[in-house]
Amino acid sequence: MSLVINHNMMAMNASRNLNNSYGKLSVATRRLSSGLRVGTAADDAAGLAIRELMRADIASVNQGVRNANDAISMIQTGDGALQVVDEKLIRLKELATQASTGTYTSDQRLIIDSEYQAMCSEITRIASATNFNGIYLLNGNLSSPTHDGTGLNPTGKIKIHFGSGNSSAEDYYFISIGNATASGLGIGMSAGAGKAGRSISTQDLAQKALAALSNAIVSKDKIRANLGATQNRLSNTIQNLQIQAENLQAAESQISDVDVATEMTEFVRQQILTQSAVAMLSQANSLPKMATQLLQG
Incomplete structure (x- = not known):
């Protein structure tokens, strides 16, 4: 890779990896804080549809228990x-x-x-x-x-x-x-x-x-x-x-529901990757300075 001034490809690559890791870290944080693996349709569209049908059936069955108890009364x-x-x-x-x-x-x-x-x-x-x-x-x-x-x-x-x-x-x-x-x-x-x-x-x-x-x-x-x-x-x-x-x-x-052990492992992994990406982005942003050193002769 050539040493250039107009385009810092290393910084772009580090920034892309940072955005990717930070996005996954955000998802892991949301899952751990809510306790839900499926919080949005994007997490699992089919799972969300099945879950909502199950939740409706659960609510209906619980009401059925109350109905039967009323009948006993x-x-x-x-x-x-x-x-x-x-x-x-x-x-x-x-x-x-x-x-x-x-x-x-x-x-x-x-x-x-x-x-x-x-x-x-x-x-x-x-x-x-x-x-x-x-x-x-x-x-x-x-x-x-x-x-x-x-x-x-x-x-x-x-x-x-x-x-x-x-x-x-x-x-x-x-x-x-x-x-x-x-x-x-x-x-x-x-x-x-x-x-x-x-x-x-x-x-x-x-x-x-x-x-x-x-x-x-x-x-x-x-x-x-x-x-x-x-x-x-x-x-x-x-x-x-x-x-x-x-x-x-x-x-x-x-x-x-989220598997806390598995999600916590993913959270720590993405946290480390995010920290590494931040550090590398900082380093990549300083690389064009090497070109100015050559220009100063």
Whole structure:
């Protein structure tokens, strides 16, 4: 290489190497300070796209866990009310047994029947008042076998959505809750004319009410059993979702997070190269002075 004045090629070369090393040092610094290997699309365009899809799925699955927990809370609310209904039904069976014997007069049976009707009304009140977040659980609104979510207020059985997609096989299922009002259980005046559990005002009606009350208890128990089974299913669903979210998070971490040990090695390497380039650039900038020495003769 000739000794020239107009173009300092050594300085240009050192400057290019300095810019290259300094740029890589800047990337290593950004990665170490942020903890992310993929901070921009330039780092890994395909990895960034996969990561963002994974982050969306992780957020959706975590929300699904919250949805399932809300459903469990709803079920526990309904089951708690049914526990009170259970106590009322036991009392009704006791009253019907009492009115079935022949040692009471008609007036006394009417008194017993008044408590019977009051208990039936209380069962209806409990079933009609039990709600979770404004959703009434035991009044028969959720007993329909079909679901329609096209309106502002969905109708029929309630849909519990917990997945990140919209597949009926993977992402949601329905909860149907039977009618636990007195009429739904077939007891009390609201049960309608001719129903065996309508009244215990006579010995014959009281005896017929015993079978109706047994059926009502069974119907109530079926509702509670269905709720209990669904609660257990939701608990298993939550465990699966949590494992799924954990695995997705691990996969996202492999793509997105920086390996600190590897990146720190790269940082030190580029730091040394940058320092060397700065030193050599300084030396290269002083080389044209050798030409002036020749000119001075």
